[in-house]
Amino acid sequence: MDPVRNPYSPGAGTPPPALVGRDAHLDTFDVAVQRLAIGRSAKSLMLTGLRGVGKTVLLREFGRTAESHGWTHVRTEATEQQHFVESMATLVRTALLRLSAARRAAKRARRALGILRSFRARWNLPGGGEFSLGFDPVPGVADSGALDEDLAGLFSAVGDLARAQGTGVLFTVDEVQYLSLDELAALIVGLHRISQDQLPFMVAGAGLPSLPSLAGEARSYAERLFSFPIIDSLPAAEASRALSAPAAEEEVHWQPDALERIVELTDGYPYFLQEFGKQAWDVATGSEHITLADVEAAVPLALDELDSGFFRARIGRTTDAERAYLAAMASLGPGPYESGRVAAARGKTTSQVGPVRDALIKRGLCYAPRHGIIDFTVPMFDQFIRRHPDMHGVDPSASERGV
Ligand SMILES: Nc1ncnc2c1ncn2[C@@H]1O[C@H](COP(=O)(O)OP(=O)(O)OP(=O)(O)O)[C@@H](O)[C@H]1O
Ligand SMILES: [Mg+2]
Missing domain, CATH: 1.10.10.10 (Winged helix-like DNA-binding domain superfamily/Winged helix DNA-binding domain)
Structure with missing residues (x-):
């Protein structure tokens, strides 16, 4: 089959040609954004699931949903080494700069950047530009030294400014499992502190099932602020559709036994579906159909690709x-x-x-x-x-x- 038209897209965070089986989460998220936009309360989502199930793709889709409502979306990905406080300041800075570009509520924007400046000074972070731009620090907000309180100060500055401008802000945090227990707790408690203010501000996250287990207050807040849907492999019918729908757009049809075999081999895991789909397409000898024989011929190729890419990358530095x-x-x-x-x-x-x-x-x-x-x-x-x-x-x- 013509490799140029191959629709499948194995890769970390690579949008699939057909995003199947996630409609319920997308709808929930869409409603949450709209509720927050009109000052109602809503739970955000913290996605958990194994590697390669489509968490990043879904988080990006949340970003697009928020943007479709005129919100600003800023994303970050935690890493094993990353400095959490710094990355929160960077998220806030990006959001504030994007919001201030609107020129409405200029006074509020200056104040918000001043709050960020106080936060940076208190947490010993290198200047992020608001120094050179001459924003005066705003003492007494986001500079207490208690991380949850200071994050609440920052988030509420962002939410206030967004509200004054008739818009909203979404932060997405990927790979949440790399946050320490203290960092995650501070994030949750900080969010809880501003949840009564009905601000158009939201944090959505995604992480492995190894996400730290919160305790006590932070845990009960987390349950109020987030739902924790488990993102999993796709059931057989949806896994088949993930392969057949993009092919049909190219007027290529999968034979039922070929689809069945891939679903069996991949257990419906999205990354594997994309990889097997891609290889089967490339080796297929006909121009309209992908057959069981094509799938069998693709198996060693798909495994090779997965072994040298997806799996090897994970084992990397052990x-x-x-x-x-x-x-x-x-x-x-x-x-x-x-x-x-x-x-x-x-x-x-x-x-x-x-x-x-x-x-x-x-x-x-x-x-x-x-x-x-x-x-x-x-x-x-x-x-x-x-x-x-x-x-x-x-x-x-x-x-x-x-x-
Ligand atoms: N709902 C879906 N339907 C079909 N394919 C999907 C779906 N979701 C994700 N994919 C595909 O699966 C692959 C992995 O997606 P993604 O990188 O979002 O997974 P992940 O859960 O973030 O993995 P990791 O934990 O390794 O970061 C991508 O190639 C993507 O195109
Ligand atoms: Mg991911």
Whole structure:
């Protein structure tokens, strides 16, 4: 099939040709934006799900939804190394500068930038331009030294200005699992502090299921401010549609057994669907149909691509001990796994491997669905590890299933 017209789009955050199965979340979000815009209360969304299920794509779609209502959308992605306070100041700065470009409410805009200046000074952040632009600091707002309070001061400056201009602001924060517990709690408590003010201001997030578990006050606030939908693999009918709809636009048709096979191989995981769809399209010999034979021919190519891209990128900077732990997990077959059994497979005690296990959770490669249980955050990672005996401690007798 003509590779130029290949519609499939495997890649981190790459918009799919057909965004299927997420309508309910998009509708919920759309209603929330509209409610906040008219001063009503609304819960935002904190998406959680495994790698490659489509969280980033959905978060970007939220951004487009907000923009379609005239709101300003500013995005950030947490990383293992990133400075949270700095990145919040940058988000606020970008939002304020975009809002002040409107020239309405100029006095309020100056005040907001002054508040940002106070925040930066209090949190020892290098000047972000508002110094050189000569905005006077506004003492007593966002400079208390308590992060939740100071974030509330910043957010309310943004929300106030947006309201004065008849618009709104959305911040999206991707990879929330990399925030520390304190940072996430400060963000939530800060948001809660301004939630009574009915501002057109919203934060939406996405993260792995290893998102820190909040405790106490922060937790009950989080439940009031956010719903936590689990973004998962697509059910068979929708997974089929993710492949068939974009092809139909190009007047190409998938044979039912070909679609069935891909859905079976990929378990409906969006990233895998895009990769298998792409390879099957490229190897297909006909010009109108993609057949089961095409899919079978595409399997090794798709696996190669996934192994060298999606999976390898995840294993990237792990230490030997971490790889050995991952290999011990994989040797037990598909997860989830009892931590004790993984430790035994490594020939060690649970407490001996505890630090390695914690490091893997911190890196976002594993998560603990329940106490004493561990699993990969990357779907079908066990099969990848078993496909690559260069990994430490792989049990060569472990069987291959599906992808
Ligand atoms: N609803 C969907 N239907 C079809 N394809 C989708 C859907 N959502 C995402 N995809 C595709 O899946 C791939 C992964 O999407 P995305 O990067 O958003 O996942 P993610 O959950 O953010 O992954 P990670 O945790 O690794 O960041 C992309 O190639 C995207 O085009
Ligand atoms: Mg993502």
